Amino acid sequence: MYDQVAANKRRSAALIVVFVLFVALVCAAFTYLLQWGPIGIVIAFAIAGGSAFFSYWKSDSIALAMSRAQPATVEQYPRLHNVVEGLCIASGLPKPRLYVIDDPAPNAFATGRNPKHAAIAVTTGLLEKMNRIELEGVLAHELSHIKNDDILVSTLAVTMVGVVALLADIGVRGLLFGGRNRNSNDGGNIVYLALMALALVLLVLSPVIARLMQFAVSRKRESLADISGVEMTRYPPGLISALEKLQADQTVVHSASRATAHLWIESPLARTPEEGKMSKLNRMFDTHPPLEERIAALQEL
Numbered sequence: 001m002y003d004q005v006a007a008n009k010r011r012s013a014a015l016i017v018v019f020v021l022f023v024a025l026v027c028a029a030f031t032y033l034l035q036w037g038p039i040g041i042v043i044a045f046a047i048a049g050g051s052a053f054f055s056y057w058k059s060d061s062i063a064l065a066m067s068r069a070q071p072a073t074v075e076q077y078p079r080l081h082n083v084v085e086g087l088c089i090a091s092g093l094p095k096p097r098l099y100v101i102d103d104p105a106p107n108a109f110a111t112g113r114n115p116k117h118a119a120i121a122v123t124t125g126l127l128e129k130m131n132r133i134e135l136e137g138v139l140a141h142e143l144s145h146i147k148n149d150d151i152l153v154s155t156l157a158v159t160m161v162g163v164v165a166l167l168a169d170i171g172v173r174g175l176l177f178g179g180r181n182r183n184s185n186d187g188g189n190i191v192y193l194a195l196m197a198l199a200l201v202l203l204v205l206s207p208v209i210a211r212l213m214q215f216a217v218s219r220k221r222e223s224l225a226d227i228s229g230v231e232m233t234r235y236p237p238g239l240i241s242a243l244e245k246l247q248a249d250q251t252v253v254h255s256a257s258r259a260t261a262h263l264w265i266e267s268p269l270a271r272t273p274e275e276g277k278m279s280k281l282n283r284m285f286d287t288h289p290p291l292e293e294r295i296a297a298l299q300e301l
Contacts, residue, residue, distance in 0.1 A: 015153050020052045023163055055159040060111040063158050068255040069099035069121040083136050087143055091232050096120050105251035109263035110142040111155045118146045130242055137239030141265055144228035150221045158259050226294055240298050247291040
């Protein structure tokens with residue numbers, strides 16, 4: 001398992017570099033289509049660097065705000081604080097900031113850039129439906145994401161994917177409503193037209209590519225966090241029972257979105273027709289392994 005954690009950290013660093021380079025490439029295509037010349041290249045790198053810097057410092061605040069999370073005080077949520085403090089002492093982690101989301105669906109996620117600047121958010125549904133052993137299993141899973149250095153790349157994905165989608169949308173709209181007139185003077189240049197086509201294809205496909213990169217962040221990390229969480233509590237039945245409750249629950253998190261779906265312990269979006277109309281689309285972009293697979297893996301420990 002320790003080899004997997006080390007490999008996970010190396011992949012996280014590589015994914016962050018790829019994310020930044022990909023945003024720079026999309027920015028370059030964006031500025032090329034709008035014919036901004038060398039100034040556009042400078043702007044592309046400035047946007048890529050600026051979005052990466054901003055994401056590094058503020059993406060956890062964005063993820064918490066998008067999920068409508070509110071700080072959890074000790075007076076209001078003493079059991080939550082008590083369980084987290086016990087797990088942090090046992091694992092040697094600093095205590096993260098704790099947040100609560102007013103939502104009946106049981107779910108939770110961790111965010112931040114490192115263990116000293118981490119946060120865990122849980123729904124009120126999770127606090128109501130889980131007993132202490134199950135809650136400990138879920139929180140150990142989230143603390144494992146912090147310990148395994150998953151949270152930085154996962155949190156960066158929230159804002160970087162959004163930046164790519166926004167640039168692609170603006171670039172395509174700019175080409176459709178203004179770029180073609182400016183391009184007419186170069187209509188006979190085959191190389192120019194080929195580059196234009198390449199840039200347009202990149203902008204059109206970039207949201208899909210960004211989403212695929214988001215998938216690379218999630219699936220194996222969830223299974224690894226399950227195992228790391230059990231190692232933290234030394235009691236597999238606690239997390240197994242919690243996952244079984246999540247599997248049986250049909251409610252969805254109202255404040256969740258596809259941008260933040262990969263952060264949660266279980267997919268917060270509708271996955272069956274009974275849960276919502278977008279279930280088929282959500283399953284196509286599922287960022288989590290099936291709960292039955294995760295439960296079966298824990299039962300073999």
